[in-house]
Amino acid sequence: MRYESVLALGVLMASVMAETASSTTKTCYSMNGQVLDSVYQPCNPDAEFSACCALNGTSGQNDVCMDSGLCMSTSGWYSTFLYANGCTDPTGKAKACPQACSFMPTGYSFSVLQCNANNGSFCCRAGGDETNCCNDTASSFQADVTIGQILLPGTNETVNTTYSTVIQNPSKDNTAVVGGVLGGVLGAALIASLLALWYILRSRRSLKHNYISLQNERDTALQQGASEKAALQHQIEQQQLQYQQFQHQQMQAPTYSPGSGQYHTYFAPSPALPMQPYPTEVSSIPRPVEMDAMRGMSELSDETAHREVERIEEKPKRTD
Structure with a gap:
Protein backbone atom coordinates (compact mmCIF):
# COMPACT_ATOMS: atom_id res chain seq x y z
CA MET A 1 0.00 0.00 0.00
CA VAL A 181 6.31 0.58 -12.28
CA LEU A 182 5.47 -2.23 -9.87
CA GLY A 183 3.78 0.10 -7.41
CA GLY A 184 1.76 1.85 -10.08
CA VAL A 185 0.69 -1.43 -11.66
CA LEU A 186 -0.37 -2.85 -8.30
CA GLY A 187 -2.33 0.30 -7.53
CA ALA A 188 -4.01 0.28 -10.93
CA ALA A 189 -4.78 -3.43 -10.56
CA LEU A 190 -6.34 -2.82 -7.15
CA ILE A 191 -8.51 0.00 -8.49
CA ALA A 192 -9.50 -2.09 -11.51
CA SER A 193 -10.39 -5.02 -9.22
CA LEU A 194 -12.56 -2.82 -7.04
CA LEU A 195 -14.31 -1.39 -10.10
CA ALA A 196 -14.85 -4.89 -11.49
CA LEU A 197 -16.23 -6.08 -8.14
CA TRP A 198 -18.58 -3.11 -7.97
CA TYR A 199 -19.77 -3.76 -11.54
CA ILE A 200 -20.33 -7.47 -10.81
CA LEU A 201 -22.32 -6.71 -7.65
CA ARG A 202 -24.43 -4.15 -9.49
CA SER A 203 -25.03 -6.61 -12.33
CA ARG A 204 -26.05 -9.31 -9.85
CA ARG A 205 -28.51 -6.95 -8.18
CA SER A 206 -29.94 -6.05 -11.57
CA LEU A 207 -30.25 -9.72 -12.56
CA LYS A 208 -31.91 -10.55 -9.24
CA HIS A 209 -34.39 -7.72 -9.70
CA ASN A 210 -35.18 -8.87 -13.25
CA TYR A 211 -35.60 -12.47 -12.05
CA ILE A 212 -38.07 -11.41 -9.34
CA SER A 213 -39.99 -9.30 -11.85
CA LEU A 214 -40.22 -12.26 -14.25
CA GLN A 215 -41.43 -14.50 -11.43
CA ASN A 216 -44.14 -12.00 -10.51
CA GLU A 217 -45.23 -11.70 -14.14
CA ARG A 218 -45.33 -15.48 -14.46
CA ASP A 219 -47.44 -15.86 -11.29
CA THR A 220 -49.82 -13.16 -12.48
CA ALA A 221 -50.16 -14.83 -15.89
CA LEU A 222 -50.80 -18.23 -14.27
CA GLN A 223 -53.46 -16.79 -11.98
CA GLN A 224 -55.13 -15.00 -14.87
CA GLY A 225 -55.03 -18.16 -16.97
CA ALA A 226 -56.53 -20.22 -14.14
CA SER A 227 -59.35 -17.68 -13.70
CA GLU A 228 -60.10 -17.65 -17.43
CA LYS A 229 -60.03 -21.46 -17.52
CA ALA A 230 -62.49 -21.68 -14.60
CA ALA A 231 -64.84 -19.17 -16.25
CA LEU A 232 -64.70 -21.06 -19.55
CA GLN A 233 -65.33 -24.37 -17.79
CA HIS A 234 -68.37 -22.89 -16.02
CA GLN A 235 -69.72 -21.57 -19.32
CA ILE A 236 -69.29 -24.98 -20.96
CA GLU A 237 -71.12 -26.68 -18.08
CA GLN A 238 -74.01 -24.22 -18.38
CA GLN A 239 -74.29 -24.85 -22.10
CA GLN A 240 -74.20 -28.61 -21.57
CA LEU A 241 -76.98 -28.34 -18.96
CA GLN A 242 -79.14 -26.23 -21.26
CA TYR A 243 -78.57 -28.68 -24.09
CA GLN A 244 -79.64 -31.60 -21.87
CA GLN A 245 -82.81 -29.72 -20.90
CA PHE A 246 -83.54 -29.07 -24.53
CA GLN A 247 -83.11 -32.76 -25.39
CA HIS A 248 -85.43 -33.70 -22.53
CA GLN A 249 -88.10 -31.35 -23.86
CA GLN A 250 -87.71 -32.80 -27.34
CA MET A 251 -88.48 -36.28 -26.00
CA GLN A 252 -91.88 -35.18 -24.56
CA ALA A 253 -94.49 -35.85 -27.33
CA PRO A 254 -97.57 -33.56 -27.39
CA THR A 255 -101.02 -35.13 -26.64
CA TYR A 256 -104.23 -33.90 -28.18
CA SER A 257 -107.49 -33.69 -26.27
CA PRO A 258 -110.63 -33.84 -28.47
CA GLY A 259 -112.64 -32.05 -25.81
CA SER A 260 -110.50 -28.93 -25.67
CA GLY A 261 -109.05 -29.17 -29.13
CA GLN A 262 -105.61 -28.17 -27.81
CA TYR A 263 -102.35 -29.83 -27.08
CA HIS A 264 -101.80 -30.53 -23.40
CA THR A 265 -98.02 -30.72 -23.77
CA TYR A 266 -96.13 -28.21 -25.83
CA PHE A 267 -92.59 -27.12 -26.39
CA ALA A 268 -91.50 -24.24 -24.20
CA PRO A 269 -88.85 -22.07 -25.87
CA SER A 270 -85.47 -22.26 -24.17
CA PRO A 271 -83.74 -18.94 -23.30
CA ALA A 272 -80.41 -20.35 -24.41
CA LEU A 273 -81.72 -22.04 -27.56
CA PRO A 274 -84.80 -20.08 -28.74
CA MET A 275 -87.20 -22.11 -30.87
CA GLN A 276 -88.19 -20.89 -34.29
CA PRO A 277 -91.95 -20.42 -34.97
CA TYR A 278 -93.67 -23.23 -36.81
CA PRO A 279 -94.26 -22.50 -40.52
CA THR A 280 -97.86 -21.52 -41.34
CA GLU A 281 -97.55 -22.35 -45.00
CA VAL A 282 -96.55 -25.73 -46.31
CA SER A 283 -96.66 -24.87 -50.00
CA SER A 284 -92.92 -25.35 -50.23
CA ILE A 285 -93.17 -28.94 -48.96
CA PRO A 286 -93.35 -31.40 -51.88
CA ARG A 287 -96.39 -33.66 -51.85
CA PRO A 288 -96.61 -37.18 -53.21
CA VAL A 289 -98.22 -37.68 -56.63
CA GLU A 290 -100.82 -40.01 -55.13
CA MET A 291 -102.19 -37.15 -53.02
CA ASP A 292 -102.72 -35.07 -56.16
CA ALA A 293 -104.53 -37.95 -57.86
CA MET A 294 -106.79 -38.55 -54.90
CA ARG A 295 -107.51 -34.85 -54.68
CA GLY A 296 -108.46 -34.81 -58.35
CA MET A 297 -110.86 -37.70 -57.96
CA SER A 298 -112.42 -36.11 -54.91
CA GLU A 299 -112.90 -32.82 -56.66
CA LEU A 300 -114.37 -34.59 -59.68
CA SER A 301 -116.84 -36.52 -57.52
CA ASP A 302 -117.95 -33.37 -55.75
CA GLU A 303 -118.53 -31.58 -59.05
CA THR A 304 -120.61 -34.46 -60.47
CA ALA A 305 -122.71 -34.62 -57.34
CA HIS A 306 -123.33 -30.91 -57.46
CA ARG A 307 -124.46 -31.03 -61.08
CA GLU A 308 -126.77 -33.95 -60.31
CA VAL A 309 -128.43 -31.95 -57.55
CA GLU A 310 -128.93 -29.01 -59.86
CA ARG A 311 -130.44 -31.27 -62.53
CA ILE A 312 -132.92 -32.74 -60.08
CA GLU A 313 -133.93 -29.32 -58.83
CA GLU A 314 -134.46 -28.04 -62.36
CA LYS A 315 -136.56 -31.09 -63.47
CA PRO A 316 -140.16 -29.92 -64.04
CA LYS A 317 -142.85 -31.39 -61.96
CA ARG A 318 -145.51 -33.46 -63.58
CA THR A 319 -149.01 -32.13 -63.55
CA ASP A 320 -151.80 -34.56 -63.52
Whole structure:
Protein backbone atom coordinates (compact mmCIF):
# COMPACT_ATOMS: atom_id res chain seq x y z
CA MET A 1 0.00 0.00 0.00
CA ARG A 2 3.03 2.30 0.33
CA TYR A 3 3.18 2.78 -3.44
CA GLU A 4 -0.46 3.78 -3.64
CA SER A 5 -0.09 6.23 -0.73
CA VAL A 6 2.95 7.87 -2.25
CA LEU A 7 1.31 8.09 -5.65
CA ALA A 8 -1.98 9.52 -4.38
CA LEU A 9 -0.28 12.09 -2.15
CA GLY A 10 2.11 12.97 -4.92
CA VAL A 11 -0.65 13.59 -7.46
CA LEU A 12 -2.46 15.85 -5.00
CA MET A 13 0.58 17.94 -4.26
CA ALA A 14 1.64 18.02 -7.90
CA SER A 15 -1.66 19.59 -8.88
CA VAL A 16 -1.25 22.24 -6.17
CA MET A 17 2.33 22.79 -7.24
CA ALA A 18 1.22 23.25 -10.84
CA GLU A 19 -1.01 26.15 -9.82
CA THR A 20 1.80 27.70 -7.80
CA ALA A 21 4.31 27.25 -10.58
CA SER A 22 2.06 28.86 -13.15
CA SER A 23 2.64 32.29 -11.54
CA THR A 24 6.47 32.17 -11.73
CA THR A 25 8.57 33.71 -14.44
CA LYS A 26 11.77 31.78 -13.72
CA THR A 27 13.23 29.74 -16.55
CA CYS A 28 14.00 26.05 -16.23
CA TYR A 29 17.07 24.52 -17.85
CA SER A 30 17.82 20.89 -18.68
CA MET A 31 20.74 19.00 -17.19
CA ASN A 32 22.94 20.17 -20.08
CA GLY A 33 21.79 23.80 -19.87
CA GLN A 34 19.11 23.90 -22.58
CA VAL A 35 15.95 25.87 -21.99
CA LEU A 36 13.04 23.59 -21.12
CA ASP A 37 9.50 24.15 -22.37
CA SER A 38 6.70 25.54 -20.22
CA VAL A 39 5.67 22.07 -18.99
CA TYR A 40 8.65 22.16 -16.62
CA GLN A 41 8.30 24.58 -13.71
CA PRO A 42 10.35 25.26 -10.56
CA CYS A 43 9.39 23.16 -7.55
CA ASN A 44 10.00 26.19 -5.28
CA PRO A 45 9.54 29.34 -7.38
CA ASP A 46 10.27 31.63 -4.42
CA ALA A 47 13.75 30.19 -3.87
CA GLU A 48 16.84 31.56 -5.57
CA PHE A 49 17.39 28.25 -7.33
CA SER A 50 15.05 25.30 -7.59
CA ALA A 51 14.85 21.94 -9.27
CA CYS A 52 12.40 21.75 -12.18
CA CYS A 53 9.77 19.06 -12.76
CA ALA A 54 6.88 18.55 -15.18
CA LEU A 55 4.27 20.48 -13.16
CA ASN A 56 2.35 22.15 -15.97
CA GLY A 57 1.36 19.10 -17.99
CA THR A 58 -1.87 17.22 -18.47
CA SER A 59 -3.96 16.85 -15.33
CA GLY A 60 -3.12 13.61 -13.53
CA GLN A 61 0.29 13.31 -15.24
CA ASN A 62 2.31 15.95 -13.41
CA ASP A 63 5.51 15.04 -11.56
CA VAL A 64 5.99 15.06 -7.80
CA CYS A 65 8.96 17.10 -6.56
CA MET A 66 11.46 15.42 -4.22
CA ASP A 67 13.75 17.27 -1.81
CA SER A 68 16.76 15.69 -3.57
CA GLY A 69 15.92 17.64 -6.74
CA LEU A 70 14.60 14.54 -8.47
CA CYS A 71 11.09 14.26 -9.93
CA MET A 72 8.76 11.30 -9.43
CA SER A 73 6.60 10.62 -12.48
CA THR A 74 2.87 9.86 -12.16
CA SER A 75 2.31 9.28 -15.88
CA GLY A 76 1.00 5.85 -16.89
CA TRP A 77 3.70 3.24 -17.47
CA TYR A 78 6.42 5.43 -15.97
CA SER A 79 4.54 6.05 -12.73
CA THR A 80 6.87 6.19 -9.65
CA PHE A 81 9.99 6.49 -11.85
CA LEU A 82 12.57 9.07 -10.67
CA TYR A 83 14.03 11.62 -13.09
CA ALA A 84 16.60 14.40 -12.97
CA ASN A 85 15.01 16.89 -15.37
CA GLY A 86 16.79 20.16 -14.67
CA CYS A 87 17.05 23.30 -12.57
CA THR A 88 16.65 27.09 -12.66
CA ASP A 89 20.44 27.26 -12.49
CA PRO A 90 21.65 26.74 -16.07
CA THR A 91 24.95 25.37 -14.76
CA GLY A 92 23.20 22.79 -12.59
CA LYS A 93 25.70 23.33 -9.77
CA ALA A 94 23.32 24.91 -7.25
CA LYS A 95 22.57 22.82 -4.16
CA ALA A 96 18.86 22.73 -5.04
CA CYS A 97 19.58 21.17 -8.42
CA PRO A 98 19.54 17.35 -8.78
CA GLN A 99 23.02 15.98 -8.01
CA ALA A 100 22.35 12.25 -8.08
CA CYS A 101 23.73 11.82 -11.60
CA SER A 102 26.33 14.61 -11.61
CA PHE A 103 29.07 12.06 -12.34
CA MET A 104 27.38 11.11 -15.60
CA PRO A 105 28.40 12.58 -18.94
CA THR A 106 26.41 15.62 -19.95
CA GLY A 107 22.85 14.72 -20.89
CA TYR A 108 19.47 16.34 -21.38
CA SER A 109 17.86 14.40 -18.48
CA PHE A 110 18.49 11.27 -16.43
CA SER A 111 16.41 8.43 -15.02
CA VAL A 112 17.41 7.15 -11.57
CA LEU A 113 16.79 3.48 -10.71
CA GLN A 114 17.07 1.90 -7.28
CA CYS A 115 18.82 -1.41 -7.80
CA ASN A 116 19.10 -2.83 -4.27
CA ALA A 117 17.45 -1.36 -1.21
CA ASN A 118 19.62 -3.42 1.14
CA ASN A 119 22.87 -1.67 0.20
CA GLY A 120 21.46 1.58 -1.21
CA SER A 121 22.56 0.86 -4.76
CA PHE A 122 21.28 3.16 -7.54
CA CYS A 123 22.13 3.79 -11.14
CA CYS A 124 21.62 6.56 -13.70
CA ARG A 125 20.67 6.28 -17.34
CA ALA A 126 19.55 8.69 -20.04
CA GLY A 127 15.97 9.88 -19.70
CA GLY A 128 14.77 8.07 -22.81
CA ASP A 129 16.80 4.90 -22.18
CA GLU A 130 14.86 1.82 -21.02
CA THR A 131 17.79 -0.56 -20.59
CA ASN A 132 18.82 -1.86 -17.19
CA CYS A 133 21.66 0.25 -15.86
CA CYS A 134 22.08 -1.72 -12.61
CA ASN A 135 24.57 -4.03 -14.30
CA ASP A 136 26.71 -1.09 -15.43
CA THR A 137 29.19 -0.18 -12.69
CA ALA A 138 30.10 3.05 -14.48
CA SER A 139 26.58 4.40 -14.01
CA SER A 140 25.95 2.99 -10.51
CA PHE A 141 26.40 4.77 -7.19
CA GLN A 142 25.74 4.22 -3.49
CA ALA A 143 23.28 6.37 -1.57
CA ASP A 144 20.96 6.22 1.39
CA VAL A 145 17.89 4.06 1.04
CA THR A 146 15.90 7.27 1.28
CA ILE A 147 17.03 8.96 -1.89
CA GLY A 148 14.39 11.64 -1.57
CA GLN A 149 11.32 12.79 0.28
CA ILE A 150 8.28 14.47 -1.19
CA LEU A 151 8.68 18.24 -1.23
CA LEU A 152 5.66 20.33 -0.28
CA PRO A 153 4.63 22.70 -3.10
CA GLY A 154 6.36 26.06 -3.01
CA THR A 155 8.36 25.34 0.17
CA ASN A 156 11.45 23.55 1.41
CA GLU A 157 9.43 21.36 3.78
CA THR A 158 9.13 17.64 3.11
CA VAL A 159 6.67 14.87 3.84
CA ASN A 160 8.06 11.96 5.85
CA THR A 161 7.54 9.40 3.10
CA THR A 162 10.37 7.36 1.67
CA TYR A 163 10.75 6.27 -1.91
CA SER A 164 11.37 2.56 -2.12
CA THR A 165 10.99 1.30 -5.66
CA VAL A 166 13.51 -1.56 -5.74
CA ILE A 167 14.94 -3.77 -8.47
CA GLN A 168 16.14 -6.98 -6.76
CA ASN A 169 19.01 -8.82 -8.46
CA PRO A 170 18.29 -7.61 -12.00
CA SER A 171 19.17 -10.11 -14.70
CA LYS A 172 17.30 -8.78 -17.73
CA ASP A 173 17.05 -5.38 -19.29
CA ASN A 174 13.30 -5.16 -18.72
CA THR A 175 13.54 -5.82 -14.97
CA ALA A 176 14.27 -2.16 -14.38
CA VAL A 177 11.01 -1.16 -16.01
CA VAL A 178 9.09 -3.84 -14.12
CA GLY A 179 10.53 -2.79 -10.77
CA GLY A 180 9.98 0.90 -11.43
CA VAL A 181 6.31 0.58 -12.28
CA LEU A 182 5.47 -2.23 -9.87
CA GLY A 183 3.78 0.10 -7.41
CA GLY A 184 1.76 1.85 -10.08
CA VAL A 185 0.69 -1.43 -11.66
CA LEU A 186 -0.37 -2.85 -8.30
CA GLY A 187 -2.33 0.30 -7.53
CA ALA A 188 -4.01 0.28 -10.93
CA ALA A 189 -4.78 -3.43 -10.56
CA LEU A 190 -6.34 -2.82 -7.15
CA ILE A 191 -8.51 0.00 -8.49
CA ALA A 192 -9.50 -2.09 -11.51
CA SER A 193 -10.39 -5.02 -9.22
CA LEU A 194 -12.56 -2.82 -7.04
CA LEU A 195 -14.31 -1.39 -10.10
CA ALA A 196 -14.85 -4.89 -11.49
CA LEU A 197 -16.23 -6.08 -8.14
CA TRP A 198 -18.58 -3.11 -7.97
CA TYR A 199 -19.77 -3.76 -11.54
CA ILE A 200 -20.33 -7.47 -10.81
CA LEU A 201 -22.32 -6.71 -7.65
CA ARG A 202 -24.43 -4.15 -9.49
CA SER A 203 -25.03 -6.61 -12.33
CA ARG A 204 -26.05 -9.31 -9.85
CA ARG A 205 -28.51 -6.95 -8.18
CA SER A 206 -29.94 -6.05 -11.57
CA LEU A 207 -30.25 -9.72 -12.56
CA LYS A 208 -31.91 -10.55 -9.24
CA HIS A 209 -34.39 -7.72 -9.70
CA ASN A 210 -35.18 -8.87 -13.25
CA TYR A 211 -35.60 -12.47 -12.05
CA ILE A 212 -38.07 -11.41 -9.34
CA SER A 213 -39.99 -9.30 -11.85
CA LEU A 214 -40.22 -12.26 -14.25
CA GLN A 215 -41.43 -14.50 -11.43
CA ASN A 216 -44.14 -12.00 -10.51
CA GLU A 217 -45.23 -11.70 -14.14
CA ARG A 218 -45.33 -15.48 -14.46
CA ASP A 219 -47.44 -15.86 -11.29
CA THR A 220 -49.82 -13.16 -12.48
CA ALA A 221 -50.16 -14.83 -15.89
CA LEU A 222 -50.80 -18.23 -14.27
CA GLN A 223 -53.46 -16.79 -11.98
CA GLN A 224 -55.13 -15.00 -14.87
CA GLY A 225 -55.03 -18.16 -16.97
CA ALA A 226 -56.53 -20.22 -14.14
CA SER A 227 -59.35 -17.68 -13.70
CA GLU A 228 -60.10 -17.65 -17.43
CA LYS A 229 -60.03 -21.46 -17.52
CA ALA A 230 -62.49 -21.68 -14.60
CA ALA A 231 -64.84 -19.17 -16.25
CA LEU A 232 -64.70 -21.06 -19.55
CA GLN A 233 -65.33 -24.37 -17.79
CA HIS A 234 -68.37 -22.89 -16.02
CA GLN A 235 -69.72 -21.57 -19.32
CA ILE A 236 -69.29 -24.98 -20.96
CA GLU A 237 -71.12 -26.68 -18.08
CA GLN A 238 -74.01 -24.22 -18.38
CA GLN A 239 -74.29 -24.85 -22.10
CA GLN A 240 -74.20 -28.61 -21.57
CA LEU A 241 -76.98 -28.34 -18.96
CA GLN A 242 -79.14 -26.23 -21.26
CA TYR A 243 -78.57 -28.68 -24.09
CA GLN A 244 -79.64 -31.60 -21.87
CA GLN A 245 -82.81 -29.72 -20.90
CA PHE A 246 -83.54 -29.07 -24.53
CA GLN A 247 -83.11 -32.76 -25.39
CA HIS A 248 -85.43 -33.70 -22.53
CA GLN A 249 -88.10 -31.35 -23.86
CA GLN A 250 -87.71 -32.80 -27.34
CA MET A 251 -88.48 -36.28 -26.00
CA GLN A 252 -91.88 -35.18 -24.56
CA ALA A 253 -94.49 -35.85 -27.33
CA PRO A 254 -97.57 -33.56 -27.39
CA THR A 255 -101.02 -35.13 -26.64
CA TYR A 256 -104.23 -33.90 -28.18
CA SER A 257 -107.49 -33.69 -26.27
CA PRO A 258 -110.63 -33.84 -28.47
CA GLY A 259 -112.64 -32.05 -25.81
CA SER A 260 -110.50 -28.93 -25.67
CA GLY A 261 -109.05 -29.17 -29.13
CA GLN A 262 -105.61 -28.17 -27.81
CA TYR A 263 -102.35 -29.83 -27.08
CA HIS A 264 -101.80 -30.53 -23.40
CA THR A 265 -98.02 -30.72 -23.77
CA TYR A 266 -96.13 -28.21 -25.83
CA PHE A 267 -92.59 -27.12 -26.39
CA ALA A 268 -91.50 -24.24 -24.20
CA PRO A 269 -88.85 -22.07 -25.87
CA SER A 270 -85.47 -22.26 -24.17
CA PRO A 271 -83.74 -18.94 -23.30
CA ALA A 272 -80.41 -20.35 -24.41
CA LEU A 273 -81.72 -22.04 -27.56
CA PRO A 274 -84.80 -20.08 -28.74
CA MET A 275 -87.20 -22.11 -30.87
CA GLN A 276 -88.19 -20.89 -34.29
CA PRO A 277 -91.95 -20.42 -34.97
CA TYR A 278 -93.67 -23.23 -36.81
CA PRO A 279 -94.26 -22.50 -40.52
CA THR A 280 -97.86 -21.52 -41.34
CA GLU A 281 -97.55 -22.35 -45.00
CA VAL A 282 -96.55 -25.73 -46.31
CA SER A 283 -96.66 -24.87 -50.00
CA SER A 284 -92.92 -25.35 -50.23
CA ILE A 285 -93.17 -28.94 -48.96
CA PRO A 286 -93.35 -31.40 -51.88
CA ARG A 287 -96.39 -33.66 -51.85
CA PRO A 288 -96.61 -37.18 -53.21
CA VAL A 289 -98.22 -37.68 -56.63
CA GLU A 290 -100.82 -40.01 -55.13
CA MET A 291 -102.19 -37.15 -53.02
CA ASP A 292 -102.72 -35.07 -56.16
CA ALA A 293 -104.53 -37.95 -57.86
CA MET A 294 -106.79 -38.55 -54.90
CA ARG A 295 -107.51 -34.85 -54.68
CA GLY A 296 -108.46 -34.81 -58.35
CA MET A 297 -110.86 -37.70 -57.96
CA SER A 298 -112.42 -36.11 -54.91
CA GLU A 299 -112.90 -32.82 -56.66
CA LEU A 300 -114.37 -34.59 -59.68
CA SER A 301 -116.84 -36.52 -57.52
CA ASP A 302 -117.95 -33.37 -55.75
CA GLU A 303 -118.53 -31.58 -59.05
CA THR A 304 -120.61 -34.46 -60.47
CA ALA A 305 -122.71 -34.62 -57.34
CA HIS A 306 -123.33 -30.91 -57.46
CA ARG A 307 -124.46 -31.03 -61.08
CA GLU A 308 -126.77 -33.95 -60.31
CA VAL A 309 -128.43 -31.95 -57.55
CA GLU A 310 -128.93 -29.01 -59.86
CA ARG A 311 -130.44 -31.27 -62.53
CA ILE A 312 -132.92 -32.74 -60.08
CA GLU A 313 -133.93 -29.32 -58.83
CA GLU A 314 -134.46 -28.04 -62.36
CA LYS A 315 -136.56 -31.09 -63.47
CA PRO A 316 -140.16 -29.92 -64.04
CA LYS A 317 -142.85 -31.39 -61.96
CA ARG A 318 -145.51 -33.46 -63.58
CA THR A 319 -149.01 -32.13 -63.55
CA ASP A 320 -151.80 -34.56 -63.52
